Amino acid sequence: MTTKFFDRLSNDLTQFLEDPIDYNVSIKVGEAPNDQIFKVHSYILQSRSPYFKKKFNEIHFNNDHVKVLTTSDTNVSIKIFNVIIKYLYGGIISLEKLENSVIFDLLIASNEFELDELVKHLQIYIVNNNASWLRLNFAQVYQTSYQVKNLEIIQDFCNNIIAKHPNTIFESENFLTLPDDALISIIKRDDLQLEEVKVWEYVIQWGKAKNRTLPTNLDEWTYDNFLTLKEALKQCLPNIRYFNLSHEDVLDKIFPYQNILEPKLFLDINSKLMAPTRQISSTVLPPRKILTKTLPTRNILIPLFSNIITNEHALEISSWIDKKEKAIPYIENNPYEFELLIRGSRDGFDVKTFYNICHKVSNTVIVLKVEGTEEILGGYNPIGWDKNRNQWRKTQDSFAFSLKTSNMKNSILSRGKNNAIHNFPRDLSFGFGFALSLYENLKIKKKSFCMIDSDYKKPVRSDEFLSFSWSNPSHNALFSVEEYEVYKISPKII
Structure with a gap:
């Protein structure tokens, strides 16, 4: 039988932070005159964080046998670094008294310091406890989740919202600057609640925005213009459900841009419309699962999750x-x-x-x-x-x-x-x-x-x-x- 005395271990290690005997690293956080110096021990930090292990290997000891490090490249605040350093020493973190925006900043800082365990914990905590804050700051959160690596849980949360309410992103002012991988992750979803022709139109609109030199009038486009758009959309085009479009949609929306599609695909789209039972070689993606909302039956109320009102x-x-x-x-x-x-x-x-x-x-x-x-x-x-x-x-x-x-x-x-x-x-x-x-x-x-x-x-x-x-x-x-x-x-x- 193995007995683990983690509480005592955590308390003892935290004492080294409060009374830094034999410290060998000095970390400056913040800008003068409001900066703060943290005296820490390299063995603890580099054993807990790949970021600090790499940094300490790059820095030499000064004449006092201390390595001096600043966090200016991370833009981390003193308040957030205090939380992180206590986690590194004692494995303890308390979020109850922190504002939602501070917790999100803590998540970003934890990711920069390569604290995978803490990054996962903070994402789960934010999604489970601060979902309303995420929705209110949706544009910022969603953009950050794709600019910063390892935020898959936040990404999934945002993509679930977009799938149910596509206008959240497709009609937002940030849509045209959406990163490639963000757009692809959305249009890949089977549960995206959007007509396929609208998905096509948004993808074309996004691709044009990436190439501002393309002529406004489609009649003026050259073959090279179509190749430019095709290159911009090469990761998006395979995720369109072409075989779920109507005759009118193909004629009105796809036909003008046929040059951005592979000739065999465009031929198969038309063949399927004219002879639905004929076999084709192109991949046929399943139709999207469009949800049909039904009103609750009479006298049955959807529960309202309130501690006050019914x-x-x-x-x-x-x-x-x-x-x-x-x-x-x-x-x-x-x-x-x-x-x-x-x-x-x-x-x-x-x-x-x-x-x-x-x-x-x-x-x-x-x-x-x-x-x-x-x-x-x-x-x-x-x-x-x-x-x-x-x-x-x-x-x-x-x-x-x-x-x-x-x-x-x-x-x-x-x-x-x-x-x-x-x-x-x-x-x-x-x-x-x-x-x-x-x-x-x-x-x-x-x-x-x-x-x-x-x-x-x-x-x-x-x-x-x-x-x-x-x-x-x-x-x-x-x-x-x-x-x-x-x-x-x-x-x-x-």
Whole structure:
């Protein structure tokens, strides 16, 4: 039987970092005057990281028998290097208190230092715990995943999103600069939810963008122009499902570019259209698996993964978004997706975190459970949040609300007007006018309140819990938050 005392080993090795006796490497991180010197031991670092093993072999000892190294070529911050060096010595890493952007930067730095174990762990952690942040920063994340090696897990996550929602990338401003291998990995997928003729059109558009000297008018193209485009697309063309195109698509879309295809392939495409049962020598790729979304059957609700609201609450909020409170509200088949962006118990309750994640995100719903009263309050902002400016934002389509609970018979809806959105990042506050004002750390600080507001039709709390002054709110009006969630609201794709 083998007994492993890893905890003690980790603690003992970490002591060498905290008290660097007999250190023989000095690593400078950051730029003066805010740089920091890390005194470390070469045997530990080079045994844990191929990057440091190579670097230390390239550097000679100085007169003090110390090798001096800087990390200027990696652009790693002091904060991130602190995390990495503790991992190298003790094999320990804690991510709970790090912002999502810092964790992603940590992933990139770990990859530069060739820490394969940590790179894999961080990718799995980000995908499982910070998926909403990845979606909000999709363009940056996706581009980085192909610029940096070894991020296959992040790549797969992004490609799964693109397969289901192709416009995410094909209609983005970054599409024409997409790396070759990124485009190929997308169009290879059997589950890409895009008509084959559209795949062809996007590929042609991408290929032309790589060769800006090609004539705009196709009638002016020479044979050499077609050869140029063919060369640019040589890795893409084999992944088009030519034999799933209609007669019209072949005539209108393929025929004008027949010179970029191998003659035998173009002949087989036409032969198959004229004689579908005839054998051909070209490879026939299977049709893409286009998903058909069906609405849930009557009275069956898709579970909403919320710690605060139910499906019935979500239907009611969706009805308010579409201004159906005076008509027939939704009672089934919610037309909107509720994508979770923030959960306080997962991402933290600081207002700064809220602004960092929700910056420039429109159509958001905030829901919160008041500590001690079981009230569920919230609001809808159609125009987005701005982390860089203190301002009142005008909209006629926002609303604040309190939702029906076991202690409250009916929900309250209060529609906004004029200065309806309270957007004050520098004051660490946000909300819906003064109908619902949220401050600092929502859980720790008891500073949030509701009051009667001329920009909202009715208060969302009972009179006993309302403040009559925004500058000096009454004590019984102040509250903290037990839990809160922020959702991005988007029409369902049917």
